Amino acid sequence: MRKTSIFLLSLTFIILCYFTFISAKKVFRSDWQLAQETNQNVDQHRLVLITQDMETSFWDQVESGARKQALKEGASLEVWGSYGNNQEDFLEKIEIALYSKVDGIIVQGLDNAEFKELTKIKASFYGIPIITVANDVPMSESFRRTFVGSDQYQAGRMLANELTKEMGTSGTVVLMYDSEHEYYQTQRLSGIQDVLHMYPNIKTVLAQTSETREQVLTTTQDVMNRNPDVDAFIAVNANFAAGMVQEIGKRSQVEPYFIYSFDDAPETLTLLKEEKLDGMVKQSPEMMGENSVQLIMEWLNGDTVPLNTDGYFTDIHFLKAVDVQ
Amino acid sequence: MNSIQKKILTLTTVVLVIMSVIWVALTYYNHKTQNQYNEILQRYLSLNEVTSASQQVITDLNNYMLKPTSENLELLEHSEEKLIEAKLDVDSLRNPENNFTLSNYINLIESLQETTDRFLLYFSEKDTEASTKEFTEAMNISNYISEMTLTILDTELKTHDKFYRSIIERSGEVIKLGIWLLLLITFVLILITYWFSLGITRPVLKLTQAANELSNGKFDVEINVETNDEIAFLARTFDRMRNNINNLISEIKNKAQLERELQENKILLQESQFRSLQSQINPHFLFNTLNTLSKKAYLEGSEETSDLLVSVAGLLRYNLKQIDRSVTLFEEVAVLKQYMDIQKARFTERLKFYVDVDEDCLFVRIPALTLQPIIENAVIHAIEPREEGGIIWFRVKDGEEKITIEIEDDGKGMDQEKIQQILEENQMETEGHSTGIGFSNVVKRLRLFYGYDHVINIFSDKGNGTKVVLSIQKEGVEKG
Numbered sequence: 050m051r052k053t054s055i056f057l058l059s060l061t062f063i064i065l066c067y068f069t070f071i072s073a074k075k076v077f078r079s080d081w082q083l084a085q086e087t088n089q090n091v092d093q094h095r096l097v098l099i100t101q102d103m104e105t106s107f108w109d110q111v112e113s114g115a116r117k118q119a120l121k122e123g124a125s126l127e128v129w130g131s132y133g134n135n136q137e138d139f140l141e142k143i144e145i146a147l148y149s150k151v152d153g154i155i156v157q158g159l160d161n162a163e164f165k166e167l168t169k170i171k172a173s174f175y176g177i178p179i180i181t182v183a184n185d186v187p188m189s190e191s192f193r194r195t196f197v198g199s200d201q202y203q204a205g206r207m208l209a210n211e212l213t214k215e216m217g218t219s220g221t222v223v224l225m226y227d228s229e230h231e232y233y234q235t236q237r238l239s240g241i242q243d244v245l246h247m248y249p250n251i252k253t254v255l256a257q258t259s260e261t262r263e264q265v266l267t268t269t270q271d272v273m274n275r276n277p278d279v280d281a282f283i284a285v286n287a288n289f290a291a292g293m294v295q296e297i298g299k300r301s302q303v304e305p306y307f308i309y310s311f312d313d314a315p316e317t318l319t320l321l322k323e324e325k326l327d328g329m330v331k332q333s334p335e336m337m338g339e340n341s342v343q344l345i346m347e348w349l350n351g352d353t354v355p356l357n358t359d360g361y362f363t364d365i366h367f368l369k370a371v372d373v374q
Numbered sequence: 375m376n377s378i379q380k381k382i383l384t385l386t387t388v389v390l391v392i393m394s395v396i397w398v399a400l401t402y403y404n405h406k407t408q409n410q411y412n413e414i415l416q417r418y419l420s421l422n423e424v425t426s427a428s429q430q431v432i433t434d435l436n437n438y439m440l441k442p443t444s445e446n447l448e449l450l451e452h453s454e455e456k457l458i459e460a461k462l463d464v465d466s467l468r469n470p471e472n473n474f475t476l477s478n479y480i481n482l483i484e485s486l487q488e489t490t491d492r493f494l495l496y497f498s499e500k501d502t503e504a505s506t507k508e509f510t511e512a513m514n515i516s517n518y519i520s521e522m523t524l525t526i527l528d529t530e531l532k533t534h535d536k537f538y539r540s541i542i543e544r545s546g547e548v549i550k551l552g553i554w555l556l557l558l559i560t561f562v563l564i565l566i567t568y569w570f571s572l573g574i575t576r577p578v579l580k581l582t583q584a585a586n587e588l589s590n591g592k593f594d595v596e597i598n599v600e601t602n603d604e605i606a607f608l609a610r611t612f613d614r615m616r617n618n619i620n621n622l623i624s625e626i627k628n629k630a631q632l633e634r635e636l637q638e639n640k641i642l643l644q645e646s647q648f649r650s651l652q653s654q655i656n657p658h659f660l661f662n663t664l665n666t667l668s669k670k671a672y673l674e675g676s677e678e679t680s681d682l683l684v685s686v687a688g689l690l691r692y693n694l695k696q697i698d699r700s701v702t703l704f705e706e707v708a709v710l711k712q713y714m715d716i717q718k719a720r721f722t723e724r725l726k727f728y729v730d731v732d733e734d735c736l737f738v739r740i741p742a743l744t745l746q747p748i749i750e751n752a753v754i755h756a757i758e759p760r761e762e763g764g765i766i767w768f769r770v771k772d773g774e775e776k777i778t779i780e781i782e783d784d785g786k787g788m789d790q791e792k793i794q795q796i797l798e799e800n801q802m803e804t805e806g807h808s809t810g811i812g813f814s815n816v817v818k819r820l821r822l823f824y825g826y827d828h829v830i831n832i833f834s835d836k837g838n839g840t841k842v843v844l845s846i847q848k849e850g851v852e853k854g
Binding site: 151 | 399478522548
């Protein structure tokens with residue numbers, strides 16, 4: 050009896066001690082520190098990647114490539130940008146980056162006056178190097194150091210060549226492009242047209258539209274009304290592809306048409322998988338990210354001065370719907 | 375000696391120490407938590423300071439632009455200074471997570487300063503277009519600063535989110551710790567108090583029980599209190615008292631015992647004296663007559679009768695002497711022989727008497743008239759009732775430590791009950807003893823004389839005779 054009670058008492062004591070100890074350990078655990086104050090990263094080059102289309106698969110890949118390279122180079126990189134082609138927001142971000150005196154800006158080229166003003170005047174005022182990525186704005190208009198991305202003219206040519214291979218050397222081709230006349234689109238367009246013009250039996254129809262979806266639909270409708278014998282569609286601005294396919298689908302089968310586009314809009318890959326697109330030009334966004342960071346670091350470190358103003362082209366290849374399946 | 379007080383003081387001190395430790399720990403914890411909160415709050419405040427300072431710069435800039443007085447310029451300069459101060463404050467908030475943004479932020483502030491300076495330059499040069507442009511730019515930058523403040527605050531919140539959670543979690547843990555600690559301390563205190571009070575009350579209880587037993591007359595239970603406080607002292611004193619009382623009582627008992635034995639002895643002596651006195655008048659006359667008869671028988675030529683009469687006379691004379699004296703074994707043996715002569719004359723051929731005496735030990739002292747009653751007993755029981763007669767052996771043997779006297783017959787023996795009766799000194803009816811002294815009287819006197827119980831022993835089997843053995847120890851005999 051006495052032994053049992055002593056045992057029970059000791060047990061209670063040990064249990065109580067144990068729980069008190071555990072509890073005390075939790076309370077007085079010494080990870081009180083806030084995030085450490087630091088000055089060690091001050092020397093790092095601060096780079097900013099600014100895009101208009103945040104969180105699309107294309108720009109996500111550019112971002113991941115850039116981050117990878119920044120980590121390798123020991124630079125700190127931030128990705129800013131606007132969502133869904135909000136240009137005002139996009140330009141503001143560039144302005145902030147300039148006022149913030151970052152060491153380098155990698156930016157998706159935007160072929161309009163404000164962009165050119167910012168890059169030309171403000172950037173030179175603050176002495177901040179700018180590299181355009183994916184979409185170029187000519188050196189003369191933006192004072193960019195260089196361009197990293199696909200050779201859009203070559204991309205256009207590649208697409209046109211594929212088209213002629215599939216369609217043959219005669220037919221009517223609709224080229225749908227932006228009314229803003231962005232530099233990269235003009236490049237693509239000229240690439241396409243240069244190839245198609247070699248075949249006299251191919252008739253090209255130029256359809257210009259603004260970027261809203263309604264406009265795209267209307268324009269597609271209009272073009273089809275005016276050219277009932279159309280054989281192929283090319284969305285020079287990849288963002289048009291979805292609307293275009295939708296409108297064509299409304300009228301007839303999508304199958305008989307040759308529909309081509311580029312990969313820099315979020316939905317093109319899905320369309321390709323659904324076989325609504327017959328093919329597209331695939332660029333190398335990750336490589337763009339990597340190369341752009343590498344080049345800007347080379348420039349900042351003075352390894353390669355000046356950079357090749359014509360641009361550094363990344364790989365392109367053609368992706369057919371059949372290949373994706 | 376004031377150890378109960380010491381115990382109480384110790385207990386109180388221990389409790390106080392525990393309480394203070396807990397208090398100190400909790401206060402420390404509280405203080406730490408508050409410091410952390412304060413630090414974070416300070417960060418937010420210094421960020422906010424930047425926003426308001428930059429806005430103030432713009433306001434003052436505007437005022438100065440509208441009313442270019444030196445007063446307004448001073449205000450502008452003042453707010454710019456404040457902006458610089460705020461910038462320095464913010465610079466100390468750098469951590470890995472906001473490093474980039476913070477650099478941008480500080481550069482933005484610098485840009486604002488530069489723009490302001492440019493504005494002042496253009497303004498003093500009356501370049502209105504340029505100054506207006508700079509003002510717009512400054513306003514833009516100020517807006518960006520506000521925006522970025524929000525971004526940084528957001529980052530800060532994210533950074534500190536985990537920290538906040540851990541603080542909240544921890545305050546939950548503190549409550550839990552409090553409960554556990556309370557339980558533990560309660561438990562320990564109850565145990566200590568129990569043990570402690572037991573240390574005081576148990577000796578008291580023991581003492582109470584001892585007092586109770588003492589008052590009930592039990593003086594031989596030892597009081598044992600093994601503490602080192604006042605109660606132990608009390609217990610020791612009490613125990614000493616008990617011992618003293620106990621000793622006194624046993625002394626009184628011993629005395630009473632002695633007195634009683636003395637009394638008994640006296641009564642026994644008186645009895646035998648009375649008996650001998652009873653037969654003192656006649657015996658003197660009888661003794662003289664016997665002597666006369668002996669001489670007459672001798673003169674008449676009857677020598678045998680004359681010898682017999684001498685023996686009877688000797689026996690009588692021996693008998694007449696005071697009974698409470700000691701004699702030597704030699705005298706006792708001589709009387710025994712005379713008595714046996716008389717008995718031989720009586721029983722003639724029926725009685726065979728063998729004597730074997732070691733002459734060396736006849737010096738020992740022995741109470742008078744002890745052997746004769748025993749041998750008389752043997753004659754009465756072993757010879758008288760038997761027609762064919764019997765044999766009696768008398769032996770005195772010298773041993774190393776003791777002298778053994780044996781009286782043996784071959785009569786019908788005694789049963790154990792009777793032996794027991796004799797040895798327990800119970801009175802029994804006498805069967806015609808010549809001396810009038812019973813067996814039990816002999817046993818009693820022997821024991822009294824030698825002072826030990828095993829001086830006499832009786833061995834007997836029914837039908838196989840009886841053997842009475844006296845063992846007299848040599849040492850201590852002289853003093854008798």
